Amino acid sequence: MEHRRAMAVLFITLFLVMIGFGIVIPVLPFLVISQQGTPATLGLLMATYSIMQFFFAPLWGSLSDRIGRRPILLLGLIGYGLSFILFGLATKLWMLFVARIVAGIISSATLPTAMAYIADITGPDNRAKGMGLMGAAMGLGMIFGPALGGWLGHYGFAFPFFVAAALALVNAGVTYFLLPESMQQPQVTVKKAPLGLNLFRDVRFVLYSLSFIVSFAVALFESTFTLFSADKLGFGPKEMGIVFAVLGVFTVVTQAGVVNRAVKRFGDLAVIIAGLVIASVGFALIITATDMVMLLVFTSFFSIGSSLLRPGISTLVSKNAVPHEQGEAVGIMQSFDSLGRILGPATGGAVYNIDHNSPYLIGTVFLVFAIYLAKHHTSRFGENLRS
Numbered sequence: 229m230e231h232r233r234a235m236a237v238l239f240i241t242l243f244l245v246m247i248g249f250g251i252v253i254p255v256l257p258f259l260v261i262s263q264q265g266t267p268a269t270l271g272l273l274m275a276t277y278s279i280m281q282f283f284f285a286p287l288w289g290s291l292s293d294r295i296g297r298r299p300i301l302l303l304g305l306i307g308y309g310l311s312f313i314l315f316g317l318a319t320k321l322w323m324l325f326v327a328r329i330v331a332g333i334i335s336s337a338t339l340p341t342a343m344a345y346i347a348d349i350t351g352p353d354n355r356a357k358g359m360g361l362m363g364a365a366m367g368l369g370m371i372f373g374p375a376l377g378g379w380l381g382h383y384g385f386a387f388p389f390f391v392a393a394a395l396a397l398v399n400a401g402v403t404y405f406l407l408p409e410s411m412q413q414p415q416v417t418v419k420k421a422p423l424g425l426n427l428f429r430d431v432r433f434v435l436y437s438l439s440f441i442v443s444f445a446v447a448l449f450e451s452t453f454t455l456f457s458a459d460k461l462g463f464g465p466k467e468m469g470i471v472f473a474v475l476g477v478f479t480v481v482t483q484a485g486v487v488n489r490a491v492k493r494f495g496d497l498a499v500i501i502a503g504l505v506i507a508s509v510g511f512a513l514i515i516t517a518t519d520m521v522m523l524l525v526f527t528s529f530f531s532i533g534s535s536l537l538r539p540g541i542s543t544l545v546s547k548n549a550v551p552h553e554q555g556e557a558v559g560i561m562q563s564f565d566s567l568g569r570i571l572g573p574a575t576g577g578a579v580y581n582i583d584h585n586s587p588y589l590i591g592t593v594f595l596v597f598a599i600y601l602a603k604h605h606t607s608r609f610g611e612n613l614r615s
Contacts, residue, residue, distance in 0.1 A: 248392035250373015280332025288337035289559020307334025309396030316389035348410035360487035371476035447572020482535035507533025508595035
């Protein structure tokens with residue numbers, strides 16, 4: 229019963245976190261422009277967040293292994309709220325960058341710690357279900373967040389940031405009162421070599437690489453799809469709203485209802501490979517779409533495939549980490565995910581002006597290479613192996 233309550237609290241926590249993240253998406257560009265920024269400034273501001281997460285997610289994850297999940301999760305939520313307040317109060321561009329840096333540093337404690345918490349309270353057989361539910365919570369947040377942010381933006385560019393701050397701080401209160409510590413005893417700190425010296429020899433390195441490739445492909449898609457749809461099919465905000473709503477529904481249904489059943493029947497590795505195949509086919513076919521229906525079908529393939537991948541990779545990383553390294557392992561995975569979100573938009577923006585199809589061809593090549601990695605370099609990962 230206590231584990232069910234913890235799962236429910238974490239579901240609500242990640243749902244509210246992603247609502248807060250999504251709320252600011254429609255208004256952040258306008259806020260940057262209002263401070264005499266440019267599209268390049270906006271791109272750098274967005275990248276700053278992922279850069280901070282790249283460096284700090286493994287550190288927070290490792291710290292949660294030593295002192296517990298609950299204090300790190302609370303710190304991440306409170307810091308997330310304070311960073312939104314800084315955004316709302318910002319009157320100059322440099323203040324926006326300070327707020328974004330603070331958000332990237334402190335909020336990067338939230339996701340890896342929440343996923344490590346799931347690993348603490350679930351067994352190997354149920355871990356995919358837990359990871360899938362957390363992915364569904366984040367997907368739901370990203371459906372409702374931007375819509376709410378667009379509505380709140382009518383009352384001023386700063387207003388959505390204050391609402392997001394309130395959600396984060398209320399979230400911290402809920403976590404404080406309702407979420408118990410998942411680690412039963414303090415962990416003994418084992419002296420290890422610096423991370424950089426061990427990373428390439430880490431048994432999970434291929435899984436981290438898969439996480440990077442998936443994130444890179446998704447970031448390519450997210451950073452160019454609106455322009456691609458407008459340039460090729462003449463889509464406007466209405467059509468884009470329909471597409472993203474459909475993709476959001478597929479994401480939630482896949483992660484909440486399909487992932488666990490598929491893993492139990494076919495295994496983690498088979499689900500990851502299937503997700504890569506489906507995602508690569510959908511990604512490659514996007515450039516052939518000539519109308520709304522075709523675009524919905526192909527982007528839905530990509531969405532379903534990528535929705536199978538993230539919980540699957542997270543689950544396998546967790547299964548192949550000993551209990552006192554869960555936070556660090558998930559944190560490193562999130563770091564590789566952040567690296568994909570840094571390089572994906574930069575690559576997409578650079579090649580899109582050369583050829584509108586280029587981001588999708590590059591993404592397809594990366595996903596096909598990921599299929600090769602998953603099929604030929606993951607045999608060491610048994611369903612119950614712990615490294």
